[in-house]
Amino acid sequence: MHAIKAFWMPLAVTPLLWLATTLFAYLIGKWLQKLCRNSPIANPVLIAIVLVAILLAATGTPYDQYFAGAQFINFLLGPATVALAVPLALNTAHIKSSLHGVGLALISGSITTTLSGVVVVRMLGGDRSIALSMAPKSVTTPIAMAVAEEVGGVPALTAALAIAGGIFAAVIGQVVLRWLRVDDWRAHGLAAGVAGSGVAAAQVAPLSGLAAAFAAVGIGLNGLLTALIVPLLAHLWPAS
Amino acid sequence: MPAAFAVLVGAQLLGEMLRLLLHLPLPGPVIGMFILTIGLLFSYGRWARKREDKPSALENMSTSLIENMGLLFIPAGVGIVTEWTVLRRDWLPILLGLLVSTALGLVVTALIMHRVTQRASR
Structure with a gap:
């Protein structure tokens, strides 16, 4: 037992261990999804999160210690969000040709998601901070977390809800x-x-190039729209 | 590759700086995304467009980042373990709020988009 601990402890404090764990958990998730013939139910992100969470619980590792290693992956969310500009710029022709539909669908969809989330949480007795963590959860995680922080929600809860x-x-x-x-x-x-x-x-992206382009448009524009709507909603609904 | 990464991180940095300077309510990476979109639209052939049918370095880098965005969500997603007490106490409003709002958003967006584009092509 002592020998195992002596081996484990120096490893556990290095960020490398949790960085590698995160990568391997994702690869296992990808592999399991392939085994299930790309079924959407076998979601690689969900599988990886469950695997890592179980490992943290089993080794008694606090989340902060895990994140000290995994933050290098987390950091790439910023550049990845910026990278959405490329499909957005490459597909302006598609977007222009169906601008009417995109605009109308985007605004109604975005408002529906935001409001229905807040209303259901409040109706079932959830408090304001939960409702405000729910409001921005439909947009891509880095945006959702930043918006939640801005309006007084809980960023970690929003991240979990977004995923x-x-x-x-x-x-x-x-x-x-x-x-x-x-x-x-x-x-x-x-x-x-x-x-x-x-x-x-x-x-949906691997199934059709057109779907991928419009998904990028949806993520990008909904990110912008939600970053405007949710602070407005929080402003109109002052903390009592 | 380094140039493409510099473009992405540079746009993000510019976004963060604009956010701090102008007190914008938008996250830095989102501002960076729109700066880069506008930049790409104005400098068309140089970065984004395919050159001789080969995707540019920026396009390759963006594609691999976007395709593997799932991986990037894992560290934040594991953070759910820190919210365990909130989840256990308020699981019903959280679960139903999540399911109802996601399903409604999906259906409303798809139905309106479908109707409008069908009418336009008729």
Whole structure:
């Protein structure tokens, strides 16, 4: 036992261990999804989060210590958000040709998600900070966390909700939309981007280039719109 | 590759600086994204467009970052372990709020987009 501890302790304090753990957990998630024939239910992000959380609990590692290593991966979320500019710029022609639909669908979808989240949380007795953590959860995680921080929500809770919501949108998206007889890839992509951000977009993007482009548009523009709507909502709803 | 990464991080830095200077309510990376979009639209062929059918370094870098965005969510997602007490206390409003708002947003966005684009193409 002592020998194991003597081996474990110096490893546990190095950031490398948790950096490598995060990468391997993601690879395992990817591999399991492939085994399940790319089923949206076998979401690699969800699998990886569960694996890492179990490992942290089993080794008694505090989250701060994990994050000291994993922050190098987390840091890349910023450049990845900026990178959404590239598909956005490359697809301006597609966007221009359906500007009407994109604008209308985006604004109604964004307001519906934000308001319904806040209303349901409040109706079931959740407090203000939970409601404000829920409000920005549909946009891509880095934006959602920044907005939550801005309005007095809990960024970590928002991150968890954003990822869980994205997974849920990825799982139900194609089934529900096909049932509603929506067979347009532009609508599939945009809806995935608006309701489930990057996680849901990752599900539809490989199926169609058009869906990928509109998902990027949905993520980008919804990020902007939500970053404007949610602070406004928080402003109109002063803390009592 | 280093040039492409410099463009992304540079745009993010510019976004953060603008946010601090002008007290904008938007996160720095989002401002950076719009700065870069405008920059790309004005300098078309130079960075974003495909040159001789080969994607540019910036396009390659962006594609690999976006394709693996899932990986980048994991550290923040594991943070759910720190919110365990809140989740256990308020699991019902959190769970239903999440499911209802996500499903509604998905359906409303897709249906409106579908209707409008169908009408336009008719």
